[in-house]
Amino acid sequence: MADNAVISPTSFFSKTIGQNAPSTDYHRGYLFQVILQALPGTGDSAGVGTGDTSLITYFIASSQSPVETTGIVPVAWMNSEIKLGGQTKYAPWSVTVRDDATSLAYGYFKAWRRLVYETKSGQSSIPKDYKHSVDLYLLNNRGEQGRGYQLVNAWPGEIGAMTLDYATENIITFPISINFDEFIPLPKD
Numbered sequence: 699m700a701d702n703a704v705i706s707p708t709s710f711f712s713k714t715i716g717q718n719a720p721s722t723d724y725h726r727g728y729l730f731q732v733i734l735q736a737l738p739g740t741g742d743s744a745g746v747g748t749g750d751t752s753l754i755t756y757f758i759a760s761s762q763s764p765v766e767t768t769g770i771v772p773v774a775w776m777n778s779e780i781k782l783g784g785q786t787k788y789a790p791w792s793v794t795v796r797d798d799a800t801s802l803a804y805g806y807f808k809a810w811r812r813l814v815y816e817t818k819s820g821q822s823s824i825p826k827d828y829k830h831s832v833d834l835y836l837l838n839n840r841g842e843q844g845r846g847y848q849l850v851n852a853w854p855g856e857i858g859a860m861t862l863d864y865a866t867e868n869i870i871t872f873p874i875s876i877n878f879d880e881f882i883p884l885p886k887d
Contacts (some may be wrong), residue, residue: 702835715881717753721838723838725836725838725844725845726839729804729836729837729838729839729841730761730835730836730837731755731834731835731837731843732758732761732832732833732834732837733751733752733755733756733832733833733834734751734754734792734806734830734832735810735830735831735832735861737806737810737813737830738752738827751806753794753802754802754803754806757791757795757796757797757798757802757803758794758795758796758803759794759795759796759869759871760793761792761793761794761834762791762792763793763834763847764788764789764791764834764847764849764878764881765788765789765791766786766787766788766789766880766881767786767787767788767789767791768783768784768785768786769783769784769785769786769787770782770783770789771783771784777855779852780836788873788878788879788880788881790855790856790875790876790877790878791832791849791852791875791876791877791878792873792874792875792876793873793874793876794871794872794873794874795807795871795872795874796869796870796871797860797869797870797871797872798853804857804872807854807857807874808857810828810830810853810854811854811857813827813828813853814828814853825851828853829851829852829853829879830851830852830853831848831849831850832848832849832852832876832878833846833847833848833849833884834846834847834848834849835884844881845883846884847881847882847883847884848881848882848883848884849876849878849881850878850879850880850881850882851865851878851879851880852874852876852877852878853876853877853878854874854876854877855875855876855877856873856874856875857872857873857874858872858873858874858875859872859873860872
């Protein structure tokens, strides 16, 4: 005879996120922190050189966790197909940044982009000069760092368009597309 016991949601959740579990909360989409590196060799114009980049963290309006995808290599075997892991790719990481009145955030990303390719001279820098790590942390309700990701060898591939519209009173934002080689987990701070 089958057991027809009904598990109430209350008893189920008290066993998974209640007092007996190490975690009693969930991550929130609005609790995150992005840590950017100072850009060497850019001077200190608009505060983007070797100065403090922590203020730019607060201009970041939204983002998402990084994405990695491993392709499939199909292998014919007898009368079947076996799927093996293939090349792993990392999609560009998107960040939406609020445009402050002093253009501190825009100046930072523009200076970083100029390290990749300088339009005046038509020269590209070597990768060690423009590839930098970017750290992304999920925060708890007390602002403490939880799970984190480090985007390794990151650089801005695109500074997107700002929408200008007389019909709105919104804060202007602009999207940034960050390319990177891989991401690794970061320990809690």
